[in-house]
Amino acid sequence: MNETTRTVRELYEQFPYPSGTPTIRLGFDARYLLSLSEQSRKTAGTIRVLDAGCGRALGLIGAASLQPDIDFLGVDLNRVALAEAEAQVSARGLKNLRLLESDLEQLDLEERNFDIIHSSGVIHHLTDPSAALRALGKHLAPHGVIALMVYGQRDPMQRVAAAIQALTESSEPLVERLAVARELVRNLASAQPDNATWKSANEVDDAEFVDRYLHPCEQFYDIDSLFDLIDSSGLAFMSWADSSAWNPAQELQGNQQSDLLAERLAHQSELDRYKLALSIHRPGKLELYVCKPGNRLRQAPAPETYETLPINVHPEVTLTLEHRGVWCESKIEKISTCLRGSEPVSLSPGPVASAAVMLATVSEPFLGRDLMRILESDGLTTMQSRGVLTELFERELIYTPHLVDISLPGDARVAV
Ligand SMILES: C[S@@+](CC[C@H](N)C(=O)[O-])C[C@H]1O[C@@H](n2cnc3c(N)ncnc32)[C@H](O)[C@@H]1O
Numbered sequence: 001m002n003e004t005t006r007t008v009r010e011l012y013e014q015f016p017y018p019s020g021t022p023t024i025r026l027g028f029d030a031r032y033l034l035s036l037s038e039q040s041r042k043t044a045g046t047i048r049v050l051d052a053g054c055g056r057a058l059g060l061i062g063a064a065s066l067q068p069d070i071d072f073l074g075v076d077l078n079r080v081a082l083a084e085a086e087a088q089v090s091a092r093g094l095k096n097l098r099l100l101e102s103d104l105e106q107l108d109l110e111e112r113n114f115d116i117i118h119s120s121g122v123i124h125h126l127t128d129p130s131a132a133l134r135a136l137g138k139h140l141a142p143h144g145v146i147a148l149m150v151y152g153q154r155d156p157m158q159r160v161a162a163a164i165q166a167l168t169e170s171s172e173p174l175v176e177r178l179a180v181a182r183e184l185v186r187n188l189a190s191a192q193p194d195n196a197t198w199k200s201a202n203e204v205d206d207a208e209f210v211d212r213y214l215h216p217c218e219q220f221y222d223i224d225s226l227f228d229l230i231d232s233s234g235l236a237f238m239s240w241a242d243s244s245a246w247n248p249a250q251e252l253q254g255n256q257q258s259d260l261l262a263e264r265l266a267h268q269s270e271l272d273r274y275k276l277a278l279s280i281h282r283p284g285k286l287e288l289y290v291c292k293p294g295n296r297l298r299q300a301p302a303p304e305t306y307e308t309l310p311i312n313v314h315p316e317v318t319l320t321l322e323h324r325g326v327w328c329e330s331k332i333e334k335i336s337t338c339l340r341g342s343e344p345v346s347l348s349p350g351p352v353a354s355a356a357v358m359l360a361t362v363s364e365p366f367l368g369r370d371l372m373r374i375l376e377s378d379g380l381t382t383m384q385s386r387g388v389l390t391e392l393f394e395r396e397l398i399y400t401p402h403l404v405d406i407s408l409p410g411d412a413r414v415a416v
Contacts, residue, residue: 019207039143040402053122057085133233241287306368
């Protein structure tokens with residue numbers, strides 16, 4: 001372990017991330033991540049997931065609890081966080097989650113061919129992110145998917161960190177730097193109450209503060225450096241986690257049609273499109289999927305094939321219904337969906353909203369025709385019911401898992 005990594009370990013052992021009482025997060029859906037890959041597993045069997053830099057394993061424990069038939073391995077160098085997570089795992093009696101202390105810079109597990117590798121908020125804190133990502137690639141199956149979150153442009157946070165650096169020495173003990181930094185930020189927040197940068201820095205707890213503003217090792221990515229990172233790791237870009245946020249044409253042409261812009265947008269390269277989106281939104285976190293070079297993002301299914309497609313309801317979508325009790329009945333006033341904690345999106349009343357409500361209680365895979373039959377019994381034509389499914393796919397309320405990753409209930413499997 002090199003000197004910087006040792007300092008990073010000390011920081012996280014003093015301030016395990018995230019702080020507070022453990023609240024188990026929903027975690028990620030392994031079958032959804034596998035469904036993004038054009039290549040599928042060759043044989044059925046237990047799906048295996050590696051979480052690289054799992055920290056206190058809050059998301060991982062959530063994922064393992066909700067997917068008991070999947071094997072999870074969490075790796076981190078923080079012994080304090082791992083011990084705490086281990087206690088949580090045994091308290092919950094989880095048999096499908098193991099934890100391992102290891103430095104990702106030197107990762108060389110006996111186990112290889114992980115179907116999914118998840119790494120959120122970690123790679124940008126390593127001394128050689130490209131070497132670490134290459135090492136993750138070596139542990140990935142040919143059909144596998146790496147779900148990655150790295151820092152994007154964090155201008156306000158970099159500003160706070162720079163102010164702290166100008167007042168403290170990185171060689172000082174962390175707790176002393178923290179005391180000075182908090183005092184600085186408290187003063188600035190009170191001197192400039194309308195300034196969101198100081199206000200937000202003043203409001204976070206110590207673990208978040210240290211992670212954001214006092215980190216000894218961090219990288220911030222733009223599009224060029226992110227794609228260099230992926231290339232130099234011998235991997236390939238698959239897609240963004242929220243691909244709609246990376247399509248500026250949709251946003252720019254949404255309300256006001258402009259021929260001048262449309263022509264330019266139509267001729268943009270993929271990277272320029274992403275650069276434009278990055279300039280518009282300046283996301284602080286870049287969430288994306290990468291894979292091995294022989295693999296790529298699976299194409300969206302053609303509507304003519306919907307009848308025979310296996311379908312899963314996406315568990316990472318939260319559906320919110322607003323009810324009102326009226327005379328002798330309960331009326332739904334508003335339906336909104338929210339994917340992975342992003343802004344809720346309202347669904348207008350109609351067949352898509354009704355289908356979403358119906359699907360909210362479905363947890364088993366089904367065939368497209370099962371849903372189409374119900375829609376058609378409500379008076380929709382086949383074309384219209386396919387349109388409903390297309391919208392449900394586009395809104396990511398449903399996805400189509402690879403057949404090898406699921407078992408369909410009895411007669412449905414025979415029908416495939
Ligand atoms: C910001 S936390 C993210 C934790 C978790 N992924 C999450 O989203 O809550 C970064 C984690 O990376 C771990 N980490 C940093 N450098 C590492 C290394 N070289 N090897 C293994 N883990 C490392 C830290 O210990 C810490 O738990």
